[in-house]
Amino acid sequence: MPNLAERNKNEIEFIEQIFRASSSMLSRIPNIRTRQETAIKRVTELGFPQKSSEDWKYYDSQPILENFFTLDICEINKLDKEIIRKHRFPECSENLLVTVNGHFSKELSSTSLANKNISIIDFNDPEQLKTHPQEEEIINQYFAYKINQEKSFFKACNTALMSNGFLLSVPDDTEIQETIQILHFSNESCFNQTRSLIHLGKNAKLKIIVSYIGLANNHFVNNAVVELILSEGAYFKLDKIQDDTQQGILLYDLYARLMKNSNFEYNSLDLKANHSRDNIKVDLLEPGAHSDLSGFYILNKDRKAHNIIKVNHLAPNCTSNQLYKGIISDSARAEFNGEINVSEGANGTNATQLNKNLLLSHNAHIDSRPQLSILADDVKCSHGSTVGELDEDEIFYLLSRGIKKDDALAMLTLSFCEEIIQKVTIDSAKQHIRNLTLENLDTKIHTANTVHKLK
């Protein structure tokens, strides 16, 4: 153990607990195991994120810490099949991948996935790798990428403590027509490590819709890490739905590496968790790569959502867009911290970034910080953020047609996020998202002139 003298008591206990737990979580795949051992070292070196670090300035991590250190690392992956039926989208019933408390479950996932041209490799199953040399190579190259330099405490924790995460890989020149649904369930009051590595070969095409679903009635933390590699010319669309119970804390870390002319579309729907923190990093590594990041967060009560987004233009002629919208009511708080970084030599960059927020109560709060750093020439960048209320004239227009005030407010709030909802691949998911959005509106809504009581 390193010297933990300056750290506080909770933190020391927490790190010691991770240290103890990690020894039983080590993978039986040697290359993964080595990185887990490095990760444990990083956990102790990095320590719990401090408020003094820029990325954590607006995030009070103490409550999480207090939650954490009573939580076990969960090894249970049991779930009633009925529950899956309730959460899967009909369009995806044959293309389902399920994890429970961070553990991939072959039994609960669709068997028909095996017939498609997709490999799914369990991170704790060395037997499988014997027949999949290419996948082994991908894991060696990309799993826990540069873990010895990892800066994120929680990502290092995840690497150290995960066991049955998975690699999902699509070979070169393969287009998967159907959308794959991934369901990540948390049904125990635990500190769960959800982990996946997604690799698309050259010109491969894939669409995934993933939901993080919390079923536990007590506190739990879902610490999710996704690593993503898009080879030359690949196309990947990812819809992420945060459908955790209001007891849950979701930490979500996505790191995408985009090669030449690849195209990544990401759409994030933060609908439910008590506390969420999304850390999204996209590296545009080769010319012609394109990324479209969008999302909305809807928060009520005293919930919190943080979106920390970095898009790094590291090669010439790449394009990127960010569009995030927020609806914040009661005494909820949100943070949008978006960066566009254009490196030296990344000429011909075209990047946009926009964060729009609706504040529906006097106590609702947003910290919106769009940031731009440009070290190249011939660059087109735009960024900005807006904070507003529902438009009194739009409300009046609906009322003047006989529509009740409650309904008018709900319609206009949905209308604000519809642009984001429209990007979701699956129709039944769109409806599900609209329903969850409306559930979150059971609250007082503030507009320019009045406070309206909704429902």
Added chain:
Amino acid sequence: MTETILEVKNLEANLEDGDKILKGLNLTIKAGEVHAIMGPNGSGKSTLSKILSGHPAYKVSSGSMNFLGQDLNELEANERANLGLFLAFQYPLEIAGVNNLEFLRMAYNSKQKYQGLEEADPLDFDDLVESKLEILSMKNDFLNRNLNEGFSGGEKKKNEILQMLILEPKLVVLDEIDSGLDIDALKAVANGINAYKNAGNAILMITHYQRLLDYVVPDQVHVLSEGRIVLSGKADLALELEKKGYDILNAKLS
């Protein structure tokens, strides 16, 4: 005796802690009548229409507004609408993400519910809408678009008239429904207004031009200036105003 639809007496109104805009306005409209209101820009015409329909930005400080025997001040904007008051906006709002047909159905069902009637059967409702589209020479694909989003000026105005035809109000206030229309759109809109008009309802048209009044002939023409009706007359008053401009007001009033 013909039914009185709207009776406005000595109406004074201002912006929420702001300037007085209406300064003692009187207006009585009976069933079967068409009234036109003209007047210089900024005289308070749109404000009158919004106060009648219950916009929260304005406060009535004195006077009364009676609609079908009810005090409008006691009613919320949606209740006024459900009672049969309809305002066609000078600038209809664009509402992204709200489907036009869905919106029409919601508005229609709100009124049905208010009157204690059943909601419309979706198929019957589609038939109803289609029959109204024909009157306005509007294409079906309007219905699948979002409410006024990306509509041209003329399309927005037609969409207002479509809503009016479906909701069958007792009184319509048409705020510059003829502004920004080409000749065909003007004819379509006039067609819609004439299809709506009957002995039991009434129309209040705010306009700057005679050209709409050629299609929909008013029983009375009023001139609104500085928050008051300063002159009323028959249809020929509009013709005279168009020829000579508002300068004649000074001559007539002195």
